[in-house]
Amino acid sequence: MSVSYQPELLYVDGRFRSGCEVVVADGKIVSVGQVNAKKDIEGVGVSDVRRLTGRALLPGMIDIHSHSFQRALRGKAESRRRSGPDFWSWRNIMYRCALALTPEEIYDVARMAFLEMTRAGITTVGEFHYLHRTPKGEAYADPNLLAKRVIRAAESVGIRIVLLRCAYVRAGFELPPDAGQIRFLEPDAERFLIDSETLRSEIAKMAATVSFGLAPHSVRAVPREYLKTISAWAQTYAMPLHMHVAEQPAEIEACVAEYRATPFEFLDGLGLMTHDFTAIHAIHLQAGEIERMGRGKITVGACPTTERNLGDGILAADELIDAGVSIAFGTDSHTQTDALENARELESNLRLRHLQRAVLDGRQGEALPALLFDFATCAGARSLHVESGALEVGKAADFFTVDLSDSSIAGSLPDELLTNVVFSMSPRAVCDVVVDGKTVIDERRHVLEGEIIEAFRRVQTRLGTEL
């Protein structure tokens, strides 16, 4: 049987329409359009009608780049005394956080991160997972124990997850080992592939809301031969392949020193620049690299809320879009968990750089709000290979509603509503969230919210203010 959701306004085909419904059966969208008074959608009887007066319904947003454990770092790294002056010194406190968490705490922190995502209208997370080992650097009896704790956290919250299993081999070119990375390291590519294949096949038997991808951490952390071996395996399954690329200038210098090539030249030479590849950050680009990225139809995972927090730099989104690169969003370090803040920051940074307004307006033939919202939805689905991100028949029933009387968007005319959602809406306006046809947030509440927050509070109390 199916459920008909009948909001006051439905975001479909790039605009809000009234008098429409989205009908869901078995976790999928089976009909979208004008409310069908006969209640008979292609032979599927409608068993339940949910009238959502005063709400607008939109496709769920997709967060393609999360390190959920870093939610525990919030509040601990905003002073020079604690985390130093730059990305590299911040990384040391992040490593201490990674070393401090027990498997159960990793679960508790992930649940907090995923709860916050759903409260913000995010229905899918791409979890770039690099915590594999014990704090002493030993393998757990089940080498995928921590990945499974994170998956279990996603299932508990009800968010769709793509577990991107991360390869991490070394500190960097000609750098001595870094003790802070000991939980990440899996130096043997063959062993990495055995453990990845085990997890991939286990996930294949899990619910439809869990899937798998591969994530060589970065050019600095994964040397060429290892990268070639594991990316060849990923390509046999045509799975999502995500990698941090060009977040900081020092990475480019090291790549040129080691391979006599810039990062995207190097990756292109290995045949990785395809539509399955997502480059996270891609801030510091060299001459000719944007053209290579566009030719490969890759995705760039922009994480502006984290990139501004870490002082990484500004993404040349205008040039990338013009070259044909797809852009999707990640919350990354969870300083702020808000996909729409990422969307508005992407544009705002360009305004500050070019001293202009509406810099991305009209690119790809789309109005600015629709373009940014597409990045937060459809582009994320493409990057993670999930069938969601739009209210279309056959897609997963992943969507959220917003309260049209919330003070951040109240008074919006239908033609202005998306602009206000993208540029002004508070996550507080999100009312209902549905993932795979199941209600996850109901009237702004998650059924496990009290328990999740209390468990997270206990973790934060144990960690204390100093790491």
Ligand SMILES: [Zn+2]
């Ligand atoms: Zn990251």
